[in-house]
Amino acid sequence: MDSLPTHRTPQSIPWAELSLGAVALAGLLLAANRIMPLSSTTTILAGALYAGFGVAVVAGLALSGSRFGPADRVTLVRAVLVLFLASLAGTPEFLQAFAWPYALLCLLALTMDGADGYVARRTRTASPFGARFDMELDAFFILVLCAALMFLGKTGPWVLLIGLMRYGFVMAGWCWTWLNAPLPESFRRKTVCVWQLVTLMVALLPPAPDVFVHATLLVALVLLAGSFALDIRYLYRQRATRRL
Numbered sequence: 001m002d003s004l005p006t007h008r009t010p011q012s013i014p015w016a017e018l019s020l021g022a023v024a025l026a027g028l029l030l031a032a033n034r035i036m037p038l039s040s041t042t043t044i045l046a047g048a049l050y051a052g053f054g055v056a057v058v059a060g061l062a063l064s065g066s067r068f069g070p071a072d073r074v075t076l077v078r079a080v081l082v083l084f085l086a087s088l089a090g091t092p093e094f095l096q097a098f099a100w101p102y103a104l105l106c107l108l109a110l111t112m113d114g115a116d117g118y119v120a121r122r123t124r125t126a127s128p129f130g131a132r133f134d135m136e137l138d139a140f141f142i143l144v145l146c147a148a149l150m151f152l153g154k155t156g157p158w159v160l161l162i163g164l165m166r167y168g169f170v171m172a173g174w175c176w177t178w179l180n181a182p183l184p185e186s187f188r189r190k191t192v193c194v195w196q197l198v199t200l201m202v203a204l205l206p207p208a209p210d211v212f213v214h215a216t217l218l219v220a221l222v223l224l225a226g227s228f229a230l231d232i233r234y235l236y237r238q239r240a241t242r243r244l
Helices: 016-033 038-062 068-090 090-098 099-112 115-123 130-153 157-175 187-204 210-241
Strands: none
Touching: 016 038, 016 068, 038 068, 038 130, 068 090, 068 099, 068 115, 068 130, 090 099, 090 130, 099 130, 099 187, 115 130, 130 187, 157 187, 157 210, 187 210
């Protein structure tokens, strides 16, 4: 019997889903603008973020050979909410006036995390693209929360280290290719990721005192740095093993 071809077949672009996502994002911006007039910069930023997001989705599907499945649609809904929150993160006036609604929307985005994995398991449509889609969205969401805290004046620019550490690791992989090797599943890594999100979201709440915010964020930064250090050590040892 002839073996099946191993090349990736071209995947269709999810135009309908991406178009609906754009409409949903526009609707959220219009609703926010009715509550408090937004600057044109906010709208332009939202459009640019969504355009980049769409390009990343299309490129990811093409490179992985995956199809845009039911779980990916759930992730898309969360992505629209995260991009909306990202477009508002640089508007301190809005954040200060509507700190509670913003924090509650962040909580909604956080609670939606994991729903896509549940759908993937129920529909048996899990894919490498879906897992990467979810992971990168989590990383971007963490960066958004860091930026919101900085613009609110709740902490200094150092908080961006939490959000940028993942991207620094990716950039380091361009120089040291052994960092691009796959990592095994890790409960520790998932726990630290959730800890970052919860800590950042709690820090956004208006009643959170400055001392508490700084202390918990420092702990989150140390835990994240430690987690990356363990992964780097593992990858380095694997590199040494492969050389033997």
